[in-house]
Amino acid sequence: DTAVSQTPKYLVTQMGNDKSIKCEQNLGHDTMYWYKQDSKKFLKIMFSYNNKELIINETVPNRFSPKSPDKAHLNLHINSLELGDSAVYFCASSHPVSGGRLAKNIQYFGAGTRLSVL
């Protein structure tokens, strides 16, 4: 009954390859995110989608392309993988409460995808 699930958990590939990571949430949330966690464990936001619409797009190489077929799914496709892409990638989702109340952006995370580029 995993709330935010990512596949695969581990991904080992060669430089120059293209790969995809999938994310699905069953929490009924409207908003999904991709984060990159480097070896120093810092969490860096990459993208965010709200109801299939891109709302956050940080400075990320255009080799990274998110795709949201519906609000429960946010996939990440990476072209021409480089050594520096090796990291743990986390998917998260949230349902900010608004409409007259302070929006509370509680984000729920998947278990991560460990990408190693050789």
Next chain:
Amino acid sequence: GQQLNQSPQSMFIQEGEDVSMNCTSSSIFNTWLWYKQDPGEGPVLLIALYKAGELTSNGRLTAQFGITRKDSFLNISASIPSDVGIYFCAGQPPGSNYQLIWGAGTKLIIKP
């Protein structure tokens, strides 16, 4: 991008000791969140704070939303081995429904 100042970076403690860590910012936040990340897992929410001055507990964990809205602390009392991990603070800026600003994490290690 913007980052919160989280300290300490790491802590070596004896089992049974109390632990304290904090986050500060030059900007105000509407919400402060504390997460814990176990090895091989994603961050999990521990405590959420919504109001300046708010003090909230979750078992042995206590967190406070600073009165200036620019800082927060997390205390763990009587630490146990399963407390090891990385603790992250995150703040939600005013006017942003979707953005969180993250600290760099505090790694908690329990001395054998």
